[in-house]
Amino acid sequence: MKKYLVIFTFALSACAGSATPQATSGTVAASTPVIAATSAPLDATTEIELVLMQQASQILGCLPGAAVSADTFGFYCEAGAGHGTAAQLTRYADEATARAAFDSERADNPVYCFHGFPAATWEYNADIGKHRLHAWQAGNWLIVVDAFDDTGIPAAPEPFDVSEAIYAAADVNGFLPAVAEGGECN
Numbered sequence: 001m002k003k004y005l006v007i008f009t010f011a012l013s014a015c016a017g018s019a020t021p022q023a024t025s026g027t028v029a030a031s032t033p034v035i036a037a038t039s040a041p042l043d044a045t046t047e048i049e050l051v052l053m054q055q056a057s058q059i060l061g062c063l064p065g066a067a068v069s070a071d072t073f074g075f076y077c078e079a080g081a082g083h084g085t086a087a088q089l090t091r092y093a094d095e096a097t098a099r100a101a102f103d104s105e106r107a108d109n110p111v112y113c114f115h116g117f118p119a120a121t122w123e124y125n126a127d128i129g130k131h132r133l134h135a136w137q138a139g140n141w142l143i144v145v146d147a148f149d150d151t152g153i154p155a156a157p158e159p160f161d162v163s164e165a166i167y168a169a170a171d172v173n174g175f176l177p178a179v180a181e182g183g184e185c186n
Contacts, residue, residue, distance in 0.1 A: 055169040082150030102137040116179030134159035139177035
């Protein structure tokens with residue numbers, strides 16, 4: 001996972017042009033972001049996941065969302081040298097496969113409800129620095145947000161706040177699967 005996040009981070013950095021908006025601070029605004037629904041209709045070749053990640057990255061002032069592979073989309077929020085948060089959404093063939101990937105990712109960390117979807121939060125120390133993660137599964141999507149700080153001072157955007165922006169962009173555009181009232185999310 002660590003190796004993939006490093007590759008993912010460099011791939012997104014390489015895609016960024018000189019006009020790419022940069023994060024100006026290490027914190028995410030406390031106010032709820034205002035998101036406009038996509039004004040232009042999506043054509044058959046547009047990946048809704050790419051649109052979603054582009055909107056979420058724009059809300060947060062991060063590097064633009066990009067397609068990392070055929071079924072993986074993401075963006076990176078840089079908060080300074082050695083501090084940043086990578087967000088990744090992977091589309092699986094079906095909900096059962098996405099749930100298996102979620103369970104594998106979270107390992108033994110407890111599951112709780114995030115807007116009616118199963119989620120988990122955990123931290124771990126790397127050789128240098130610390131990772132803070134938030135993962136959640138929505139239908140056949142797995143969203144994993146990984147904040148990394150190479151010092152003991154957390155400056156990277158909070159994973160939960162990044163997940164909230166992704167959720168908000170998906171919700172306002174009607175991209176999320178329906179959640180049954182009173183349904184179990186674990």
